[in-house]
Amino acid sequence: MNSLRSWQAILVSLVLAANTIHAQDAELARGAELLAPFKQDLKKALKSGLAEGPAEAIRVCRVKAPAIATALSVDGVRVGRSSHKLRNPDNTAPEWVSPVMRVYLDDPSSRKPHITELGADTWGYVEPIVVQPLCLTCHGSELPPDIAMQIADLYPEDRAVGFDVGDLRGVFWLEFPKETQ
Numbered sequence: 001m002n003s004l005r006s007w008q009a010i011l012v013s014l015v016l017a018a019n020t021i022h023a024q025d026a027e028l029a030r031g032a033e034l035l036a037p038f039k040q041d042l043k044k045a046l047k048s049g050l051a052e053g054p055a056e057a058i059r060v061c062r063v064k065a066p067a068i069a070t071a072l073s074v075d076g077v078r079v080g081r082s083s084h085k086l087r088n089p090d091n092t093a094p095e096w097v098s099p100v101m102r103v104y105l106d107d108p109s110s111r112k113p114h115i116t117e118l119g120a121d122t123w124g125y126v127e128p129i130v131v132q133p134l135c136l137t138c139h140g141s142e143l144p145p146d147i148a149m150q151i152a153d154l155y156p157e158d159r160a161v162g163f164d165v166g167d168l169r170g171v172f173w174l175e176f177p178k179e180t181q
Contacts, residue, residue: 001116016156018047021175026117026122027106027125027178028113028125029047029121030114030176030179031123031176032113032125032127033080034079034125034176035125035127035172035174036077037070037072038072038174041068041072041080042068043158045064045065046060048060049061049064050134050137054144054146054147055146055147057137057138058138058147058150058151059086059179061138062088062154069081072175075177076175076177077174077175078174078175079173079175080174081130081170081171081173082101082170083101083169083170084101084168084170085159085161085163085170086159086160087151087155087160087161088155089172090126091159093171093173096116096171097171098119100116100126101126101168101170101171101172103133104128108168111128111130111168112128113125113126114126116162121177121178122176122177122178123175123178124173124174125173125174125176126174127171128170129169129170130166130169131163131165131167131169132165133165134147135163135165135169136163136164136165138160139162139163139169139173140162140164141161141162141163141164143161
């Protein structure tokens with residue numbers, strides 16, 4: 001009889017674990033969906049800025065990116081971007097993001113979107129930002145002198161340089177309410 005109860009307990013544990021994994025998969029997809037407008041709007045603004053030159057792209061990152069994040073942070077959703085090498089201290093990540101970023105830095109093969117429960121009614125979602133060739137204009141090892149001077153003027157404590165293509169530049173993060181069942 002004890003053996004049967006042990007097997008039942010194991011079965012219940014497995015079912016609960018499977019349900020938890022299924023719920024997390026659904027919330028992972030929901031996090032990606034909620035983050036998509038931020039990424040799209042930011043990319044569009046950055047491309048538009050770059051079309052006018054790197055100086056305008058820097059302005060986009062400084063002015064428009066925070067405005068986009070603010071505009072999309074509604075109805076219990078909060079969105080942002082951060083890095084382990086910040087340019088703008090206003091982009092410091094919430095505490096819960098740092099361990100995920102550390103995993104991304106320590107193990108490049110782990111750079112998949114991540115979901116975590118932040119409390120009884122909130123999820124946290126993190127997605128890596130990987131350096132692309134165009135990023136090197138403002139984030140590479142050797143910046144054009146005019147760009148380096150503009151960045152130094154705007155961000156005297158800038159640490160967001162020295163990247164190579166494929167490096168982890170930072171993360172997009174999102175906090176969002178759990179759906180009520």
